[in-house]
Amino acid sequence: MTYKTILAILDTPQNARQISDFGVAVASQFSAHLIGCHAETLSAMPLIAPMEIPDPAAIQVLQEVAQKETAEVKRVFELHAEGKGVPTEWRSFLSAAGYSSNPFMESARAADLIIASQSDPSHSDHRADLETFLFDSGRPLLLVPHAMTQLQPIRRVMIAWNGSREAARATFDSLPFLQAAESVEILVVDPPERSNQTYLPAGAEIANSLSRHGVNASVTNHESSGGSPAAVIEARLSGKDVDLLVMGGYGHSRWWEMIFGGVTRNILDSMTALTLLSR
Template identity: 30%
Template sequence: MTTDDKTGVQPLLARPRDILAMATSSDPWSPAVTAAIALAARWASNLTSCYIEPSLRQVGGADLEPSALGLLLQPRGDDGGERAAFASHAHRLGVREAVWTVTHAGLAPTLRRLGAWHDLAVLERDMVEGAHLFDILGEAMLTSRIPCLLLPPGRDDEQLLLDRVAIGWNGGIEAVRAIHSALPFLQAAKEVLLIDGTPPGADDAEEKVPRFDPLNYLLRHNVMVRSRQIQVPPHLAGATLLKEAQGMHANLLVVGAYSHSRLRERVLGGATRHMLLHAEIPVLMQH
């Protein structure tokens, strides 16, 4: 930790106090659980792991009542053995408080409810089948508004090295929220690159509102960052961001999700949709 030269005071580092993992298995522990344990141990965070069974992962509709869902499905009950095993496993790896629970509702309502008292959710991108990925996972992020760390398929890394971070910046409020939520990752990173794709004249519509400067904001929070400006058509934004992140060998990409309406995202393809489908590194998204 560095010290401010003018005041001699050590800067406070950001950290999420409560982390949520959406678990897809307990034997072995699924990648989201493994990653969330690593983060909770690193930041001395409380950890909740919520198991969601395969049938419930495919259920859409943020307002579907659990009682109605129960008529269609018979999700497994809470298992005291799993709770004890998870707590023991997490404590052994350095997590102070760890709780295992089971949801009886779909992903979107679960994430919306649990997200109300958690600071970060960790999910496996392939927990939802490809045909439903955009609708169900996208709906969950859109309605919960909690920052979500999405792990690519095949990711199962106990160390979860996320020290080279690319940030996708387009001037939108979603990108501002994503940068703010990503501070714990950014402050710990060895290299941070801001990929600036702000459209010309993007500030004109909000000229009466104080402007958010991402570079100044990050420097105020002790994040050394460099910037690279790009100009691409909107339909190429997602692919370009992933290419730029790959070029710097990033192991984390930070982006705002759904900068446009859901309908426009669906019609245009959208950067959010492209990254949900194609990112090969963890992506921190927030609406």
């Protein structure tokens, strides 16, 4: 397994350079085709009071601003991909649904890997619908912390493992990164008690499976001691200098609620390492 079609979501001019560089680097690593993609969202229609009719002048200004942003994002993408030996393609979509539009989803669901920037709510042009798109795409998502300016080689990977379907999906979706990594740790927080019929400790079976793919993974079982699994994961990330966190995107499951308080934006706001999510 490898990544051969990579979709880079160039959300804004602010993150276009970062994601273009990350996309080119990952595409180069796996000899993949890189697609730069931008959604130009139609703005809400301004009205003229008291008759509440559309204001043509205001609509034109908003359209021109959106078109200018799209042109700038495209320019940045092409500039940073030029001369890097990576086959590239540019796509932009105009839709009131933004990243949830059908044409955009078709592109996303045909990709092996999606790369996007961590949400940065401090920017006034932060896209409120981006997280919805990410978790509806059905594809593995490599999220880049907005404070990270340069991609370092992914040598150390940590898998947050709880035995769920989502965790399994994320683990196997990340195989190209796992196979190229120098070390892989499978972290199990508060492992469940094992029945008499279960002869392997928590995390051991997935480690054995990964070993057949050439991945030498270690297993760490960690008790939260009354704290939250999120705190354990964050401590391991900061203490072990992890390059990539792999975990499932759990929607509204109990595990997701335990780690992220049920709010998707919270995980994106607190990211400190590259994070690959699958659902």
